[in-house]
Every structure is written in structure tokens, then in C-alpha cells.
Amino acid sequence: MRTTVLLVTALFFQFIMSPVQGQQISKRQLQKIKSATQEEVENRHKETQVMIDKVFSFAELGFQEYETSKYLTSLLTAAGFEIEYGVAGIPTAWMARWRFGEGPTIALGSDVDCIPKASQYPGVAYHKPMVEGAPGHGEGHNSGLPVIITAALSLQNQMQAHNLGGTLIVWPGIAEELVASKAWYVRDGYFDKIDLCIFTHVSSNLSVSYGQATGTGLISVEYTFEGEAAHSAGAPWRGRSALDAAELMNIGWNYKREHLHPLKRSHSIFTDAGDQPNVVPSKASIWYYFRDITYDGIMKMYNDANNIAQGAAMMTDTKVTSKIVGTAWPRHFNKVIAETMYQNIQTVGLPNWSAEDQTLAQAVQKEVNSDNTEGLATELSALGKPLDRPRSGGSDDIGDISWAVPTVTLRFPSNIPGLQGHHWSNAIAMATPIAHKGGTAGAKVVAMTVIDFLAQPSLVQQAKDYFNNVQTKETRYQPMITEKDPPPIYLNKGIMETYRPALESFYYDESKYDTYLEQLNISYPELKKSE
Ligand SMILES: [Zn+2]
Secondary structure (H helix, E strand, O other): OHHHHHHHHHHHHHHHHOOEOOOOOOHHHHHHHHHHHHHHHHHOHHHHHHHHHHHHHHOOOOOOOHHHHHHHHHHHHHOOOEEEEOHHHOOOOEEEEEEEOOOOEEEEEEEOOOEOOOOOOOOEOOOOOOOOOOOEOOOOHHHHHHHHHHHHHHHHHHHHHOOEOEEEEEEEEOOHHHOOOHHHHHHOOOOOOOOEEEEEEEEOOOEOEOEEOOOOEEEEEEEEEEOEOOEOOOOHHHOEOHHHHHHHHHHHHHHHHOOOOOOOEEEEEEEEOOOOOOEOOOEEEEEEEEEEOOHHHHHHHHHHHHHHHHHHHHHHOOEEEEEEEEEEOOOEEOHHHHHHHHHHHHHHOOOOOOHHHHHHHHHHHHHOOOOOOOOOOOOOOOOEOOOOOOOOOOOOOHHHHHOOOOEEEEEEEOOOOOOOOOOHHHHHHHHOHHHHHHHHHHHHHHHHHHHHHHHOHHHHHHHHHHHHHHHHHHOOOOOOOOOOOOOOOOOOHHHHHHHHHHHHOOOOOOOOOOOHHHHOOOOOOEOOOOO
């Protein structure tokens, strides 16, 4: 009897309390919810600043994002998210899930790793490493998840306040600079039950695009040659040099380069070039990124490189093996999400930059001889539409996710325009008011766009229609990795072990200092003394 009463009571409460997908929401009501969401994000500006500064101070390379992941998941756990750790066999990867009733499942992600040798004091307009030779946020990935988490925490409150049902999944792009996590997430099914994905990336404007993105996809492959060691002077005729083979492969590929279409790009480093000159190297390795604007083009380059590697092995009587270290599909973004998001971009607009922000930006642009000397962006970019002619450039493994679920990347204005990228100068703005304000603008757009989709189920369907009937109509996603390829989680371990002790003394302590600039005793902006 008592159970029945409880059950009836429970059902009753579920009926009146359970969040619904908001079919009955009027345009006016929707606008009200979005204004409240925007206001909530604005009120969380301090939290956003702390997160951006804190992740900046950890300065962790791909697969070594231990402090970053520990810190960010602790915030999400405190907010009631359930966390799955060690996603896709990657120790620093995780997925955080928060469900409120029925509704679409929306994934919100961004990258977290930094760049080798990019250590740099923030707010200082010239090269001044915090720890000489150490990694640093010379791209600005420290701002991405703070934007996402600010949006997610604001959404939790707004979804509850307005009874909007749905599930939020917050996730990190681990080792994006190695493009070595997202294809593994897709392979291992982490995006199978997700309706939409909103990804963010630092930029110097507030923008979004649809269709094939500017830039390339890539396959990252390491070739290892194995020969025979010998005394380099005593019995060189008994040696078979693996390094000769790696060098010959490089020469072969560089001849090939003359005949590559200009949209293709490739670059390499030697990861093992022997130990010392008097020992014929028995092992040597060379690591390539092969980039093109189509999957077929990438795989053709990969095939050609495999042939050149075999040729180099034959010439030197060595053996060659190879392994895939990373992959990224060329990106294709969803038209319906992009158009919806762009309306919110226009509502939010660019941040109000202070005179100090502009002074820093222009000083940095001058310092690196940029063509752009205008400082920070003051005009919004237009909605990015498919290009008549594709343009080459970088890659991002969000590409793989964009072929698994309808996806866009919101680019938010936390950095200075006109810098060369993957460089200490790209770290300068990343723990200053420029990054903080850009982050708040980005979080507003993310949160408001999620509200649009939670409140209007027909929009979710339209986004899926574009994905099913336009995007994937002629192109079929084929993973570049097999079921067996493991994520290369060993990468960057040694570098982080070398620099972490020195970096630890620079971790941001938000309990003692209002901002990281304050902790570092920087009077913002710090300009070069004129000589
Ligand atoms: Zn990036």
C-alpha cells in the first residue's frame, strides 16, 4: 500500500516536474531564456578568467594533460556531471555527462594541449619565456574548455529554470596538436549516441562556418628503419645504416614534393637519428604529417610515402616498419547549426577591448613583423560559407567527429590577429583580459545556441537532415585507423618530465591572486623598452 502511494506520488511529480522538449515555447519566451542565459554567462566572467589562467599555467603537451584534466573534471564533478575517465584508452581523456530529463544529447568540446618550446609570460609584448625551452600555450588551447564549461554550467541552471530537457556531454580534445584522440573517440563509439556537437577553437574573431572548412585533413605516420650496428671506423663495411635509409626516404619524398598539387602539404622530423657517430645507427625513425583536402588525396600521399620508404630500405639493405600516430579527416561543418549560431554571434558581438588590450595587440603584431598592424578585431566576420576554391592549411581531428555527428566549430576572439601560430607570440594574449573577454563572448554564443536546439526539436531534425542528405550523400567516412591502432599515449612524456618541476612553481593560485598577471607581477601590458 505504502509502495503504491509512493509510486503514484513519484509518477505525479515526474509528470509535472519532468522537463519537456520545448515544442510549446514561443519565440518571445525563447528570446527571454536566451537573454537570461547570456546574462548568466556574463555573471560567470570571473570563473571563466580563473579557468583560462589556470589551464594556461599548467602548460601541458598532448597526452600529458594530467593537471588540466584533474582540475577541469573536479569542476564538472562538483556541478553534478558524471565523469568517465580513460576514454578510448587515453589516460588524460574523459567524457562528462549531465542529464536533465528528455531531449537531445549535445556534445560540447574543445582542445586542451599546448605547444613545444612556446613558454611565454602573458601580457608581455616580446619573447620572454617563463621556463626556457618549456612548452607553453602558443596556440591558446587553454581557453577552449573554460569557454565550454562556462556555457555548460550556465546551461544547467537555465535548463532547470525553464524546464528544458536534454543531455550535455563535455569532452576534451586531447593531444590535438598530434591529431591523435578524436578519431579514436569515434572508432570506440563515444559519438554514436550524440545528436549534435558544438566545438570551439580560439581565434581572433567570433565566427562560424559551414561546408568544407579551410585547411586539410592528414595522416601522421612514423617510419622506423632497422639495420645493423658496427664500428663506424673499424668495420663500417659490416654496418647497414638505418639513418642512411631514413635520410634517403626524406630525399625521395622531397623529390616527390615537386610533383604534389599545391593544396597538399607535408612536413617531417627525425625522431631517432642514431646515438653517436662512431656507431653505425641500427635504428632510425622519421615522422611525417601528410596533408590534403580530401581523404583520397591523403591516402594517395600515404601510399606514395610507403613506396618511397620501401625503396629507401632496399637501397640500404635495411627493414622498414611504420605506424600511424595520428589522423584527421578534412572538416565539414553543419549548415543548420552554423546559421543558428551565427544569429547568436550577431547578438553577442565582439568584446569591448580596452586601450591596454589594443596596445598589447599592436605591440605584438609589430614585434613579429605581422602584415596586420590593426590590433584586435572590431568588426565581426561574416558567416563562413563553402569556398568556390578550396584553400590549404592546418588540420584538426574535429574532422572525424564532424563526419560522425552534425558539428560546427565556434571560433572565439581570445587571441591577437596576424600571428604565425604555434609560436610564443600566440601565448602572449592567452592569460590576459583579451583571452578572458573573448572567452566570455564565446561561452555566450555556445550556451545560447544550445538553448536554441533544446527548445526547438525541429532544428535538431533539420541539422540531421543536412548531415544525412547533403553532407554524407556523396562522401562516406572511412577511418584512417584500424581497430588495432593504439593511441600514441607515450608521446611527450619525456619532455613533460623534464619541464614539469620548473613549471609547477608557476601554477596559478587563484586563492591568493585575483589574476595570473597579478601573480606574475606583470603590469599589463608590458612593452619592450625602446633601445
Ligand atoms: Zn588548435
